[in-house]
Amino acid sequence: MLALIHGCRMNVLLRRLTVRNLFVCNDLFIFQLLNHKIKDKTFVNKLFSTSLELTIANPIVNKYLDYIMNEYKKGKHNSVLENIDLRVASHLLESRQLIIENIEALNEMIKQDPEMKKLADEEQSTYKAQLLELDNKLLDVILLNLGKQGYNDIVLEITAGVGGQEAMLFAAELFDMYLGYIYYLGFTHSIAEQDISSTGGIRHASILISGEAAFDKLKYEGGVHRVQRIPYTEKSGRVHTSTVSVAVLPQVSEIEVALDEKDLKIETKRASGAGGQHVNTTDSAVRILHIPTGIAVECQSDRSQLKNKETALTRLRTKIYEKQLNEQMASTSEMRRRQMGLGNRNEKIRTYNYNQDRITDHRISNGTLHNLKGFLQGGEALEDLQMRLQDDLQKNILLEAIKDVERSSK
Amino acid sequence: MIPLSFILRSRCRAALSGCAYNYLRVNIMPAARVKNFCRSSSVHNRTIGHLLDHWSRNFENDGISEPVESIEHIVAHVMGTKKILDLVNMRERELTKEEVEKLEMLCQCRLSRMPVQYIIGEWDFRDITLNLIPPVFIPRPETEILVDIVLKQLSSTQQEKCRILEIGCGSGAISLALAHSSDKVQSVAIDVNKHACNLTRSNCKNLGLDDRLTIINAALEKDGIIKILDDTENKIEFNREEFDFIVSNPPYVPTSKLSELAPEIKIYEDLRALDGGSDGLDVIKPLLRYAAKALKTDGSLFIEVDTSHPEYIVFFTKKYSDLKLKHLHTYKDFCNNDRFVQVLKFRDV
Ligand SMILES: C[S@@+](CC[C@H](N)C(=O)[O-])C[C@H]1O[C@@H](n2cnc3c(N)ncnc32)[C@H](O)[C@@H]1O
Numbered sequence: 001m002l003a004l005i006h007g008c009r010m011n012v013l014l015r016r017l018t019v020r021n022l023f024v025c026n027d028l029f030i031f032q033l034l035n036h037k038i039k040d041k042t043f044v045n046k047l048f049s050t051s052l053e054l055t056i057a058n059p060i061v062n063k064y065l066d067y068i069m070n071e072y073k074k075g076k077h078n079s080v081l082e083n084i085d086l087r088v089a090s091h092l093l094e095s096r097q098l099i100i101e102n103i104e105a106l107n108e109m110i111k112q113d114p115e116m117k118k119l120a121d122e123e124q125s126t127y128k129a130q131l132l133e134l135d136n137k138l139l140d141v142i143l144l145n146l147g148k149q150g151y152n153d154i155v156l157e158i159t160a161g162v163g164g165q166e167a168m169l170f171a172a173e174l175f176d177m178y179l180g181y182i183y184y185l186g187f188t189h190s191i192a193e194q195d196i197s198s199t200g201g202i203r204h205a206s207i208l209i210s211g212e213a214a215f216d217k218l219k220y221e222g223g224v225h226r227v228q229r230i231p232y233t234e235k236s237g238r239v240h241t242s243t244v245s246v247a248v249l250p251q252v253s254e255i256e257v258a259l260d261e262k263d264l265k266i267e268t269k270r271a272s273g274a275g276g277q278h279v280n281t282t283d284s285a286v287r288i289l290h291i292p293t294g295i296a297v298e299c300q301s302d303r304s305q306l307k308n309k310e311t312a313l314t315r316l317r318t319k320i321y322e323k324q325l326n327e328q329m330a331s332t333s334e335m336r337r338r339q340m341g342l343g344n345r346n347e348k349i350r351t352y353n354y355n356q357d358r359i360t361d362h363r364i365s366n367g368t369l370h371n372l373k374g375f376l377q378g379g380e381a382l383e384d385l386q387m388r389l390q391d392d393l394q395k396n397i398l399l400e401a402i403k404d405v406e407r408s409s410k
Numbered sequence: 411m412i413p414l415s416f417i418l419r420s421r422c423r424a425a426l427s428g429c430a431y432n433y434l435r436v437n438i439m440p441a442a443r444v445k446n447f448c449r450s451s452s453v454h455n456r457t458i459g460h461l462l463d464h465w466s467r468n469f470e471n472d473g474i475s476e477p478v479e480s481i482e483h484i485v486a487h488v489m490g491t492k493k494i495l496d497l498v499n500m501r502e503r504e505l506t507k508e509e510v511e512k513l514e515m516l517c518q519c520r521l522s523r524m525p526v527q528y529i530i531g532e533w534d535f536r537d538i539t540l541n542l543i544p545p546v547f548i549p550r551p552e553t554e555i556l557v558d559i560v561l562k563q564l565s566s567t568q569q570e571k572c573r574i575l576e577i578g579c580g581s582g583a584i585s586l587a588l589a590h591s592s593d594k595v596q597s598v599a600i601d602v603n604k605h606a607c608n609l610t611r612s613n614c615k616n617l618g619l620d621d622r623l624t625i626i627n628a629a630l631e632k633d634g635i636i637k638i639l640d641d642t643e644n645k646i647e648f649n650r651e652e653f654d655f656i657v658s659n660p661p662y663v664p665t666s667k668l669s670e671l672a673p674e675i676k677i678y679e680d681l682r683a684l685d686g687g688s689d690g691l692d693v694i695k696p697l698l699r700y701a702a703k704a705l706k707t708d709g710s711l712f713i714e715v716d717t718s719h720p721e722y723i724v725f726f727t728k729k730y731s732d733l734k735l736k737h738l739h740t741y742k743d744f745c746n747n748d749r750f751v752q753v754l755k756f757r758d759v
Contacts (some may be wrong), residue, residue, distance in 0.1 A: 176499070179499065190493075191493070191495040191496070194495050194498055196498060200501075266744050267744065268551070268744045268745065274667075274716075274717075274747075275552060275743060275745050275747050275749070276550055276552050276662070276714065276716065276743070276747070276749060277547075277550060277659075277661070277662060277663050277683075277684050278663060278667070278671060278675075279550070279672070280525055280527075280548055280550065280672065280674050280675050280679070281475070281476060282476055282479050282480070282483055282526050282527070283476065283479060284551055286744070300495075301493060301495050302492075302493070302534060303492060303533055303534035304534040304535060304536055304537070304551070304554065305551035305554055305744070306536045306537075306551070306554040306555075306558070307534070307536070307537065
């Protein structure tokens, strides 16, 4: 089996994945899992991220491709085809169909005329090689859009959690990391809010980011980030654990979440006295409270009050959208939530350990990296990790799809 | 007060144009702070973080309003950015000697209570940036809402073009924001102050809106007639013209309240831009009379007013029913004050 996997051109996206527990990964085991009503998702995630090679060498993948091909042939609208870019996939599916028919025809021929076997064998192996290549391409196409939302405008919010000033200092470091990452990716940004603590840490910050598929590039950052180190202020040299939470959401348009003026309480810091011509200040901060949900946002990034109001409204809509989505998806699978970038807000996703100079991402196995300082610059290392998380997610989605096929074919 | 304001103004003008007039500041600075000030001309530490801390403390000690914001905007200006939030990530950066000199000069202006908007020479109004030169009135954020109200009305009219007159354009904030936001707008703006007209003109040019706005130096007189002051300019028959909308942020502060205003306003802004006479209605009454003549039927007058004025406007339109004006709506600002009034010119019955 090992030889087989090495022999085939492994999918680019899957190539990064480890082959550590390859031998555990026999078909029987996988089918057991598929048929089992899986309760412990973390167990499954862990297991699959270490062990399963979703390449075409795997019969269940083959079965899945067969299924897709047949559904495509039927020409019906089918949800399994929804996420697949058919403009690219359709000719692959048609060619595949043809090759399989040819193989079947050859088999038929051999049955009738054993004399031809030698000749047919040669042809047979050519077809099989073609099929292999085709299936690889097909898998590439399928994986390409899997789990991607394609939003270009997003909001990234950083909030210091437990750990007081130390958490705020780390929030500031994460903030810098994301600015570095935004720069590295060639995205644009504007800081909507930044609440600085007395020691220069960040209580809360909000960045609006725009760039090609920005959401897919940053959604894996959502969750709780944990730092373990000796705070600069700590004299006794004791290691503290502090947390910072990060939320990533697509910016929501007026159409997606309509707000009723009556539900909004807009406040400014301008003197509540006479106002108007009586006052001249530079303060243009705006705070908006959405009365029905109790969600409040603030913005002070611009010199124009109106612009601050608009930015605040964008953030407010985003927050309301998140809330609605969370309610809607309360019953949805963990993976679907992850795909939407929702994850679990309170899930500890990553630990930054200074003593050991390591970063561990808890969502994937062997998610441990070194060179903390380099990582915090928000460059290649972060992108690499993001790609691995994406691979992992895609693989899980594919697996879920396969599972569905398995179920429905029973 | 007047000589002081004169001295301060001329000194700051000098600072803004790049010459140091340091001797004057000694006159108005307590001795203790002078020492502090001199010591602090920090040759040693020119990082942004240090300068921010140092000057915000200085401003605070001197009772300057918005000490932190003031220095943040000044530093941002020196660094060539509009966003003070950008500074947070620049704290370690060091300014050049020239930059520090410029910064200190601008800070002295602030110590003399010059408004930040004049010091940095510009400010944002809605989505446009306006150059601001003393003593032309600095646009207030409330007025952004007045523009919103007019824009909303504009989007609900069927007309292709909308002819708007602004009375008292100052820096051009309202007219330029309207033209910038809606292609329908074709306007005329007048101001009694020649400097205001010139500033509006240059802002108009910077925004590339020349063909959308005509600017005329003219005064709305007590009897509700507009008199052109500069006859070399465009000829518009104001007293025969008709407009779809008239919009204005007229002077509305009662004269008795002027002395209570902050030094930033009292010393540096043209008080004729704010002084609305004994009840603050000196320009509002003529505005209503002019609007009655110059508005098309179903046209609207939009004005920003003092909180006490809407009630009077209702009374006025009822009393002078021959003007065929109707108080349509009073809108609030973000502080929940009654701030804007829409008056409708209605059809003969
Ligand atoms: C409060 S400022 C408003 C400026 C500008 N529209 C704004 O909102 O920023 C009032 C302006 O009206 C002008 N003004 C005052 N009385 C006037 C009059 N009788 N006729 C024309 N303009 C007048 C002043 O020169 C000043 O520029």
